[in-house]
Amino acid sequence: MSSAGLLWASLRGLPALRYWPVRRVLMKQLYFCGIEALPLLLFVGVAVGGIVVAQLHYQIGQSGEGSLQLLATITMGELAPMLTAILLTARSSSAMASELALMRFHGELTSLSRMGVSIHLYLVMPRVLGMMLACGVLTFYFAAASLVTGAIAVAGFGWLQELTRLALVLPPATLLQCLAKGVTFGAAIAAVACARGLAGGHSGTDVPIAASSAVIRALLTVFALDLVFIVVRYYA
Structure with missing residues (x-):
């Protein structure tokens, strides 16, 4: 099944969350993709906030308030969702595809199908x-880390007031x-990884191929979707 087909089947299958085994798999996925990835996302968010503000405020000469507003626009509009997706793709999509390909290789998928699962x-x-869920929440954590870092760099101890004013003017x-x-x-990354994992695993050499293919295709999908967002926002 294609990635789009898997995504549609997943959305239609949400009522299956009433079963505990399905919720257990979901909680494990949230822990792996969300909680374990949080320190990495916060670190990159802090770094991005400091770098962008330094470039705007100290080198280009942009005012502190203007630098922070521009940082918020860039981060919330592009950097936070894009970099979060790239980091989760590099970290999680290969693992997801490898896991499913190994399950097929060891016959676990066949056993589950025979049991009616x-x-x-x-x-x-x-x-x-x-x-x-993990990508959506981590995107906001990334943006928050970037904005707090930028506000501290611009206003020092008055960073909270700067963020308060920013919240009032941010559309x-x-x-x-x-x-x-x-x-x-997030949905696209997981759908592509699952599709590549389920398509592989027919031999031992298919597992690393499925992992690398999942990363490459997920990245291409993310960039294509971002282009669609831009076209819809500015040209539709």
């Missing part, structure tokens, strides 16, 4: 949903776009 509801849907559409991108990118 739906592969899509038990294995694919929790992974897609978990990545969607709600920017926040909605950030959330939409994070959730969409």
Whole structure:
């Protein structure tokens, strides 16, 4: 099944969350993709906030308030969802594809099918949903880390006041776009990884091929989706 087909089947299979084994797989996915990845995302977010503000405020001569507003626009609109998706792709998509390919190679998928267990509801849907939620939440954590770092660099001990003023002028559409991108990118990453994992595993050499293919295709999908967002926002 294609990545789009897996994504649609996952969305249709959400009622299966009423079963404990499915929720257990979802919680494991949230822990792996979300909680374990949080320190890495916060570190990169802090670094990005400091670098962008330094370039705008100290080298280009932009005012402190203007630098922070521009940082918020760039981070919420592009950097936070894109970099979060890239980091999660590099960290999680290969692992997800390898796991499913190994399950096929060892005959676990066949055994589950013979027992009447739906592969899509038990294995694919929790992974897609978990990545969607993790990517959406981590995108906001990334943006928050960047903005707090930028505010501290610009205003020092008055960083809280700067963030308060920024929250009043930041358009709600920017926040909605950030959330939409994070959730969409997460769903695409997981769908591509699951599709590549389920398509591989026919031999031992298929496992690393499925992992590398998942990373490459997920990155291409994320960039293509970001281009679609830009076209819809500015040209539709």
